[in-house]
Amino acid sequence: xxxxxxxxxxxxxxxxxxxxxxxxxxxxxxxxxxxxxxxxxxxxxxxxxxxxxxxxxxxxxxxxxxxxxxxxxxxxxxxxxxxxxxxxxxxxxxxxxxxxxxxxxxxxxxxxxxxxxxxxxxxxxxxxxxxxxxxxxxxxxxxxxxxxxxxxxxxxxxxxxxxxxxxxxxxxxxxxxxxxxxxxxxxxxxxxxxxxxxxxxxxxxxxxxxxxxxxxxxxxxxxxxxxxxxxxxxxxxxxxxxxxxxxxxxxxxxxxxxxxxxxxxxxxxxxxxxxxxxxxxxxxxxxxxxxxxxxxxxxxxxxxxxxxxxxxxxxxxxxxxxxxxxxxxxxxxxxxxxxxxxxxxxxxxxxxxxxxxxxxxxxxxxxxxxxxxxxxxxxxxxxxxxxxxxxxxxxxxxxxxxxxxxxxxxxxxxxxxxxxxxxxxxxxxxxxxxxxxxxxxxxxxxxxxxxxxxxxxxxxxxxxxxxxxxxxxx
Amino acid sequence: xxxxxxxxxxxxxxxxxxxxxxxxxxxxxxxxxxxxxxxxxxxxxxxxxxxxxxxxxxxxxxxxxxxxxxxxxxxxxxxxxxxxxxxxxxxxxxxxxxxx
Ligand SMILES: [Zn+2]
Numbered sequence: 001x002x003x004x005x006x007x008x009x010x011x012x013x014x015x016x017x018x019x020x021x022x023x024x025x026x027x028x029x030x031x032x033x034x035x036x037x038x039x040x041x042x043x044x045x046x047x048x049x050x051x052x053x054x055x056x057x058x059x060x061x062x063x064x065x066x067x068x069x070x071x072x073x074x075x076x077x078x079x080x081x082x083x084x085x086x087x088x089x090x091x092x093x094x095x096x097x098x099x100x101x102x103x104x105x106x107x108x109x110x111x112x113x114x115x116x117x118x119x120x121x122x123x124x125x126x127x128x129x130x131x132x133x134x135x136x137x138x139x140x141x142x143x144x145x146x147x148x149x150x151x152x153x154x155x156x157x158x159x160x161x162x163x164x165x166x167x168x169x170x171x172x173x174x175x176x177x178x179x180x181x182x183x184x185x186x187x188x189x190x191x192x193x194x195x196x197x198x199x200x201x202x203x204x205x206x207x208x209x210x211x212x213x214x215x216x217x218x219x220x221x222x223x224x225x226x227x228x229x230x231x232x233x234x235x236x237x238x239x240x241x242x243x244x245x246x247x248x249x250x251x252x253x254x255x256x257x258x259x260x261x262x263x264x265x266x267x268x269x270x271x272x273x274x275x276x277x278x279x280x281x282x283x284x285x286x287x288x289x290x291x292x293x294x295x296x297x298x299x300x301x302x303x304x305x306x307x308x309x310x311x312x313x314x315x316x317x318x319x320x321x322x323x324x325x326x327x328x329x330x331x332x333x334x335x336x337x338x339x340x341x342x343x344x345x346x347x348x349x350x351x352x353x354x355x356x357x358x359x360x361x362x363x364x365x366x367x368x369x370x371x372x373x374x375x376x377x378x379x380x381x382x383x384x385x386x387x388x389x390x391x392x393x394x395x396x397x398x399x400x401x402x403x404x405x406x407x408x409x410x411x412x413x414x415x416x417x418x419x420x421x422x423x424x425x426x427x428x429x430x431x432x433x434x435x436x437x438x439x440x441x442x443x444x445x446x447x448x449x450x451x452x453x454x455x456x457x458x459x460x461x462x463x464x465x466x467x468x469x470x471x472x473x474x
Numbered sequence: 475x476x477x478x479x480x481x482x483x484x485x486x487x488x489x490x491x492x493x494x495x496x497x498x499x500x501x502x503x504x505x506x507x508x509x510x511x512x513x514x515x516x517x518x519x520x521x522x523x524x525x526x527x528x529x530x531x532x533x534x535x536x537x538x539x540x541x542x543x544x545x546x547x548x549x550x551x552x553x554x555x556x557x558x559x560x561x562x563x564x565x566x567x568x569x570x571x572x573x574x
Binding site: 017018019023024025026032033034035036037038039041042044050051052053054055056075080081082083084089130131132133134135136137138139140141266268271273275276277278279 | 493494495532533535537538539540541542543544545546547548549550551552555556558561563565566567568569570571572
């Protein structure tokens with residue numbers, strides 16, 4: 001029997017505001033526990049929440065980037081549940097009037113394009129963080145009240161690989177839109193995974209399970225591979241799938257049942273009386289739309305057209321906004337944007353990954369890369385010297401022309417000197433000269449190498465080759 | 475545990491108590507049953523109003539878009555926060571062990 005898989009994701013994205021959703025407490029990561037708290041986010045009686053306008057703006061930007069309809073009327077609701085990390089005993093969220101409805105994300109899977117539908121995007125507040133001791137749990141409320149955007153997908157995803165592609169694409173869009181830092185280590189993107197399987201002959205979706213609070217993409221992928229297999233095995237052996245919440249145990253590599261899911265209305269949603277509705281007029285929405293950044297997809301096409309890059313190279317560069325920004329900055333200052341791309345695709349990415357660095361960590365400025373390309377194109381330095389200079393720039397930054405001058409790396413272009421050195425190489429290596437003349441053309445390479453050695457690698461190899469040929473053939 | 479939420483005339487006190495993580499004994503359930511039903515009866519008067527043709531609203535006042543700028547402001551210091559909690563260590567508020 002073949003089985004169809006339906007996966008829907010609920011992705012929580014932390015917005016990049018400096019203050020919380022409903023109070024002025026800081027949102028910075030890593031502060032000592034319970035130092036970013038106030039009467040509002042601790043749920044003290046008599047306090048009132050006030051909405052952070054940037055949180056609304058960023059959510060709408062996210063919606064516009066995903067092609068959502070932006071609601072002209074949106075409101076907040078209380079979601080009641082009782083848990084120690086939720087000081088008010090309700091979470092302020094949005095129930096029936098979210099800020100954004102609909103939309104989609106394009107993914108590429110095995111070379112094919114696929115569209116994953118977005119159901120809605122709503123805004124809510126994060127909860128506190130608990131740590132467990134023996135017999136007690138401790139709660140830190142620094143995170144409570146930080147604005148979270150929840151992006152809910154349609155159950156359009158049909159494999160662990162697709163879920164991975166979706167998350168990568170979504171992260172890329174959120175980074176381009178500058179709505180979130182998307183730092184996974186800091187919990188900026190967390191996700192609940194809904195998954196069901198059904199025999200291919202059945203049209204209605206199977207019973208789904210929910211895997212809660214995944215905070216790495218790799219984890220989502222691994223948990224889905226396991227869960228899909230578990231559900232298929234269960235159906236194969238005639239068992240029923242229970243609608244339940246499960247937890248991924250990354251060490252054991254399995255999902256474990258948590259609790260039978262309380263049905264939705266047990267949250268007893270009702271309108272938040274302390275917050276007024278959000279009414280966005282179309283002028284405001286259009287103003288925000290006009291300020292939207294260029295998305296990776298559009299940028300890739302433009303890189304191909306404007307800078308003459310191969311589509312593959314453009315694709316790699318735009319994958320990371322910082323990399324693409326760096327490229328553009330350098331390309332604008334260069335007559336050879338293709339060479340800029342080649343340096344970035346090879347040496348730059350290699351050195352970054354070898355040394356575990358981010359682009360922001362290195363001292364080399366885009367204009368230095370443009371300068372290096374200019375020195376190479378004007379034959380001031382040869383390609384092996386250029387690689388050496390690149391290494392220096394990467395490690396220390398600076399002006400490439402200055403480095404070349406200071407270290408005496410300029411190419412030996414003096415043909416009188418080269419002529420002399422070529423003659424010397426011929427005299428010193430009669431055996432190779434004989435080999436060459438008896439038809440072993442490869443012997444010429446050896447002689448070129450000798451001349452390069454005499455110039456400490458600074459000669460133009462092409463020029464040396466020409467001089468040698470003239471002398472040997474003549 | 476089953477809700478009888480469909481039956482709006484009668485509150486299932488033990489179910490609501492379960493959702494609110496409250497432990498009530500039999501007597502308390504009975505006493506709350508009576509009190510809550512009285513309260514509901516009182517509120518139910520509102521359904522005597524004729525609301526034909528009136529748009530539903532989430533708010534009694536027609537104010538909208540009350541925002542604040544995204545600016546950081548100082549909060550409480552930790553000593554104050556911890557003092558207000560029933561139990562704490564040096565950094566955190568302590569609660570009975572949370573078990574999933
Ligand atoms: Zn606060």
